Amino acid sequence: MRLIIALSGLAAASCLLAPPTACAQMQALDDSELALTSGQGLLELTNSSANGFDFSRISLGADVALNANFRNMRWGEYSYPARNGSGADIDIAALQFGRSDGTAAQRVVQITNPYFEVVYRNGGNAATREIVGMRFGFDSIAGDIGLKLNTLSGSMLIDGGAAGTLDSRGDPGGGKRWDGACTGTCLNFNQVGAIRAGDANGPSRDFWMAVLKTPVQFAAPNPAMPLPDVAQAGFWMNWRDRLTALNATGALPPNLLAGVAAAK
Template sequence: MSKSLLARLAAPCLSSLLALNAQAALTEMTDKELSDITGQALLTLDGLTYGGFQYTRLNFGAEIDVLLNMDELRMGEFDRSGLPGLASNQPADILINNFALGRVRNNNNANATIEPFKIQDPYIEFAFKVNSQGVREIAGVRLGFGKAMGYLSGDILSLTGKMQGKIYGPASLGKDYYMQQNGLNDFTCTFNINCLALSLAGDTEVYATVELLQQGTGNKILNGVPVNRATHIGIPAGESLQTDATGLIASLIPTLTMASNCSALGLTTCFPLTNYKSIFVGDPSNQNNINLGGAQGIFFSLQNQNVPWQDLANIGQFVETQRGAFANFAKTGSGANTAYPFVLTLFDALRGTAREPTCMGSQAAGC
């Protein structure tokens, strides 16, 4: 990881955010007019010192609507051999083909309309540290959003960071999926212990938090650090489906569905990230209001050493990142106030999601 690599992230971010077209005539204002005006500048600066690092954050007080298509998003490409946490042999920490933000509705006809990815209060932040020679140098840079909402699409080959989502739905969907995968019917299901257990759960509503995992084991921690270059997401080993329902069967669900080696009750609990071609970021029940439905705390960062970034969505907390690239899509709050950056039905979690068109015309990707 080098300074030039950090600059490659900062340069396009700065150029895109500063490409604002404004036309206005300058006229003198009276003292009375000036005294009647209150407001905040488009650009503000914040500073912070923590853990031996000094931070400078450039805040853009703006709301941005974007439709973005990129053949490939590749960040943190370097040799991780011998470093802890390596979950795959992918060449980069973040590697997404056909990456896109936003979508196009009715893309292949004259009524095509753009549904943008909405960003509120974006910022760019730099982390500095004095090295062993006494020289103050840049240690990391990140691009973040106060709030974000819309479709994120791509063929996700590798992710490093936090990707915490919620899956939910009736347990019967798990039974239907299990029967389909194992060629069972309602009669033969009664002679299969896993299928029978899923049948007893019926339509009980279940939910779980899914995270980045190592394929095969379901571990989210390797060698004492969070997995990097993950290719799978799912229910971590040792965790299970939960329910708010009451009764004997409901009370058994957490125990019966505890994940181990990427499996629970015969159901796969680790899924390739490539299964999910498009994910809605934010609260889908508030798609028209970023203030209510926007996901908080999202950022992408590059750092040439382990850097703790201030968690702007959880006051007083920091997000610990490893050397390399990092994507932060973490849940915020706790208990009843927990908010997830994305939510999937159990049906979509098990079967994957289709690509939302992001191009005008017949192509859904690769504009």
């Protein structure tokens, strides 16, 4: 089932500010008139069911150009005796969208259709309906990103070329509170500092982050892609599609404000 939610407040406000002759009074449309009308809603609500769970997704049909820096982010702080690690499911020392030492296009990361999805079960029974968790993600993301990980709970794949790959599927602990340790020709967290989302084939298409009470199998981003790994309870991040390491030294690219970068 799909429901388009259209916001008409902007149009109404424009009429209030315009001369009386510039706007006509709004009139209700019957079903036959609505059938002849097309438009784009700001928000899109999609409901689906799979594997015993129900999903309600609210998508913001927007293209976003983002430049931002985040530091010392920790999600899911609780005791996990099997592998407590740094004490958090996800511990990110630095996350930078864009860079200031490249072209104008590299200053921002391009994001399309951000969405928020609620997961629940027994949706048809008000007495037993239960919220299982939620996730936030993007349909696609492209650009240069500074990334320093301390601990990851999730599924991630980064192609480091000759230096090897960073692949959480090689973790004996199943990717839960992984510290990036690996053996053989591979990247570890200390070597990752800058990645590129997207390649010649298009943007990266599978970034999302979830917080859940129980494991959940989410759907594939599109029919041509495989199912993601099962998201585990707690905080879980998924990002495997078209990610490339820009160096194997762990160096973060600079991402200064435009005025500061020009002064340098």
